[in-house]
Amino acid sequence: MDLLEYQGKQLFTRRGVPVPQGRHAASVEEAVQAADEIGYPCVVKAQVQIGGRGKAGGIKVAQNREEARAHAEAILGLDIRGLTVRELWIEEASEIAVEYYASVVFDRSAKAPLLMLSTQGGMDIEAVADEDPDAIAGLHVDPLLGFQDFHGRRLAFEAGIDEDVVRPVGAMLAKLYEVFVAEEATLVEVNPLIVTPDRQVKALDAKVTLDDNALFRHAENAELRDLSNEDPQERMAKERGLTYVKLDGDIGILANGAGLSMSTLDLVAEAGGSPANFLDAGGGSKAEAITSAVEVILSNPKVKAVLFNIFGGITRCDEVARGLIEAFNQIGAGGKSIPFVVRLDGTNGEEGRALLADANLPNVFIESTMDGAAEKVVELAKQAEAAPA
Ligand code: GDP
Ligand code: MN
Numbered sequence: 022m023d024l025l026e027y028q029g030k031q032l033f034t035r036r037g038v039p040v041p042q043g044r045h046a047a048s049v050e051e052a053v054q055a056a057d058e059i060g061y062p063c064v065v066k067a068q069v070q071i072g073g074r075g076k077a078g079g080i081k082v083a084q085n086r087e088e089a090r091a092h093a094e095a096i097l098g099l100d101i102r103g104l105t106v107r108e109l110w111i112e113e114a115s116e117i118a119v120e121y122y123a124s125v126v127f128d129r130s131a132k133a134p135l136l137m138l139s140t141q142g143g144m145d146i147e148a149v150a151d152e153d154p155d156a157i158a159g160l161h162v163d164p165l166l167g168f169q170d171f172h173g174r175r176l177a178f179e180a181g182i183d184e185d186v187v188r189p190v191g192a193m194l195a196k197l198y199e200v201f202v203a204e205e206a207t208l209v210e211v212n213p214l215i216v217t218p219d220r221q222v223k224a225l226d227a228k229v230t231l232d233d234n235a236l237f238r239h240a241e242n243a244e245l246r247d248l249s250n251e252d253p254q255e256r257m258a259k260e261r262g263l264t265y266v267k268l269d270g271d272i273g274i275l276a277n278g279a280g281l282s283m284s285t286l287d288l289v290a291e292a293g294g295s296p297a298n299f300l301d302a303g304g305g306s307k308a309e310a311i312t313s314a315v316e317v318i319l320s321n322p323k324v325k326a327v328l329f330n331i332f333g334g335i336t337r338c339d340e341v342a343r344g345l346i347e348a349f350n351q352i353g354a355g356g357k358s359i360p361f362v363v364r365l366d367g368t369n370g371e372e373g374r375a376l377l378a379d380a381n382l383p384n385v386f387i388e389s390t391m392d393g394a395a396e397k398v399v400e401l402a403k404q405a406e407a408a409p410a
Contacts, residue, residue: 349385
């Protein structure tokens, strides 16, 4: 789960990472009031889960109330690379002498957290990594030993930061590491980490990703989910407890088992189609579960055809077929005219397909092989594209 800047800064404050003072605002009036409370100059910052807000006009300094109002009006509703700004963070303006970059990220290949520090702060760190990788100093932390003072000193030395701020930057890294561990984050990134002209060190930006699988241990963080900017299909799937990932294409996919789901995506792509989602329906054959999953698939307006790829293992195909027939009857009642291709194979495969065939369901095509099913669904999607309903 990605947090908004101000939410990340709340976690920072909880753990003693110095950040500028700020207030949240969701309307122009709230923004003006927050700016008055903070005082001028202040910064009006768009709260969206995407970097590069500065360049997109989502961050503006206000010298007085009129400017605060004008900036809030300009930024609220602004579209920043597909995300609409609905919230602002009003923050006391900081004077910047130097901009650094600092982060803690979980490095899976090393099975350890990786600390990074660079003097090339304030800009796109991916670009720095491409053009000047030596400008980023990195160091793994043994998760059992935790952060030690030498980590901070070594990184500061390797990155080449100003000598007089080695201590406070080291202290900040220690606290960022604490945030990372205590909040069970997979990423804690500060860009820029600034040094003010009077040599104070502060986190001017915050990018935090929390581990979804650990959220049950952090009830207070689960509330931070940004529902307004979450994809509607992914939100719906999450609420229904489904393993669903939205993709760009127009062919809805439902398979049982993650491996089969993945290979189904590959087959559809190989047949010249473009999958609209990954969805693992799990082992069951219950009509409600299938109907619920199909509702999520069809709620994506791009979907033109759907492929069910079900392998009956423990759940026999005849049981699956009964569930599917019931589900199709429920879906059919919804009045959707989207074609379905069903590939059903495995235990009692023939019986299952016979049941489906006898049910004589309109707009449902039965296939016994994965290749055949993938080709059929791609063909149907192309037909639908050529002759839109
Ligand atoms: P991002 O563009 O989405 O990463 O947003 P940031 O919070 O990192 O802000 C982008 C840039 O805006 C920073 O690198 C700063 O140069 C500038 N900025 C943000 N807040 C302040 C501030 O309080 N004072 C000054 N002078 N510049 C700021
Ligand atoms: Mn930034």
